[in-house]
Amino acid sequence: MIDLYADRNLRTICSEVLLLLCSAFIFALAFPSFLNFNGFSPLAFVALIPMFSVIHLTSWKLTPLYGFLWGFVFYLIFNYWLATFHPLAIIIAPFIKAVELLLLFPCLKAADRWLGKRRYLAMSIIYVAYTYLSQDWFAGYPYGMLGYAPYDLLPFIQIVSVTGVWGVNLLMVLPQIWVGIYLGDYISGKNRGSFRDYCTGYKADIIIFLGIIAAVLVFGFQQMHVWEQKKPDRTWKVATVQHSADSWKGGYTTYKRNFNNLRMYSLEALQGHPDIIIWSETAFVPSVAWHEKYPSDPETSALVEEFVKFGKQLPVPLVTGNPDGVLDDPNKPAVAADGSWNRKDYNSVIFFEDGKIKNTYRKQHLVPFTEYFPYGKIFPRFYHLLQKMGYHWWLEAKDPVVFSTADGVKFSTPICFEDVFGELSAQFVRNGANVIMNMTNDGWSKSAIAEQQHAAIAVYRSIENRKATIRGTNSGITCLIDPVGHIIDPMEPFKAGWHIYKVPVYESSTNGMTFFTEHDNWLAKLCVWASVYILAFAAVLQIAKRVSQKKASHD
Helix, strand or coil, X not given: CCXXXXXXXXXXXXXXXXXXXXXXXXXXXXXCCCCXXXXXXXXXXXXXXHHHHHHHHCCCCCHHHHHHXXXXXXXXXXXXXXXXXXXXXXXXXXXXXXXXXXXXXXXXXXXXXXXXXXXXXXXXXXXXXXXXXXXXXXXCCCCCCHHHCCCCCHHHHCCHHHHCHHHHHHHHHHHHHHHHHHHHHHHHCCCCCCHHHHHHCCHHHHHHHHHHHHHHHHHHHHHHHXXXXXXXXXXXXXXXXXXXXXXXXXXXXXXHHHHHHHHHHHHHHHHHCXXXXXXXXXXXXXXXXXXXXXXXXXXXXXXXXXXXXXXXXXXXXXXXXXXXXXXXXCCCCCEXXXXXXXXXXXXXXXXXXXXXXXXXXXXXXXXXXXCECCCCCCCXXXXXXXHHCCCCCEEXXXXXXXXXXXXXXXXXXXXXXXXXXXXXXXXXXXXXCCEEEEEECCHHHCCHHHHHHHHHHHHHHXXXXXXXXXXXXXXXXXXXXXXXXXXXXXXXXXXXXXXEEEEEECCHXXXXXXXXXXXXXXXXXXXXXXXXXXXXXXXXXXHHHHHHHHHHHHC
């Protein structure tokens, strides 16, 4: 095959690199960033155009390298706050995403080179498939996904109740690929015609696309009107306690101080007559389950007893994060002869009501590298390095628990970043949850921007399932998100205190379930299968073409 851009030099490569760097930087600013707390979401509708123009322009050899470069630079800027956690984290996360982009760029390049006039459709489908696959593996990480940038453009994103974030991804990336192809041809000199002439050749495509956008906006405004006017089945007064403590400091003194603050704010919150009080992920650290079964340290056991007594005596239910300690090896004693514990933990939430602990939820989706690493035998040195860094390995659970209060409110508690995976919240709702209660702790980032990026993603879970989300956090963003996606009364990040939210409860039995709730990632999975067939078909065509050309040359 003849390479249209074979005449390459250092200036050409530098120009392409500059376009990629500009694209990555502009795209990062579309999200909450160091320049703007809420982000400049409109930038996400144009930021990828230079990236796609480079994919169209460049050679096959440079395509994967450019993918790695773009991915690393974007996540380095977007996730700059990871450096606060650990210097290694700000390298690992961008590196992993860069490797993903290294694989994506050649797939996009293949569709661009091997398909015809409407290759932009195939490239859009491949891109959406990538965004799904990139979150559906061990190191899955949906932060920085294109469709999450316009979280504040509510009329546009209401479609996620049908398609999930994948529909927004598709609508946003498609025109950028189309314009990127034109820009690439214009830069290379292949097509110096006006953009107007280019549009004329795609008149039918543009009309169809604009019609779809119009339908999406009409649907969005209509759904917003319906849900803003819809009366909830009931209003649930939830008191959130944000104690803003350093989650990485341990020891009895820290645990005692945190508990005293949590107790103080909870008792103050009772003045507002809440129906329930929630604390954050791992708010009370000594494991109740472990110390009640295997008491060892008298001081810690006494603190656990004091906490349990407080939870049972509260006049309203209490929900809090608390590690669930279990025996690592059931055939061995809890404490070995050398004093070490035969123990493993689940990152869990416990629910107090009516003078007892009624139920426990154990985290299903663990944070890669910091909460688990399943490849210790394959990469033993890296595994031991992670252990030396003090990371705590948790056990992974499988049960999507739905809590139920005595007065009939059903809710589920995705822990930490579990709420960034749409299928998990949909599963909770299918199991009967009428409220999503995200228990998280982003305080370790020491960045309000990191917390806002997380809260922005949570907006989609409320819209997808048409359920309110109440966020109980250590230090932010503690807030209420209604079924339309409004972020309501966020507490000031990194400031201790409490707040009472009037949470609207919409029962599925009276309001039904959304299409996304019932079928969650249907569009993403469809794009994955379509991408396989598209690339296979394109490859077959390319092989057939080469065979035909080779045969013709021999004749």
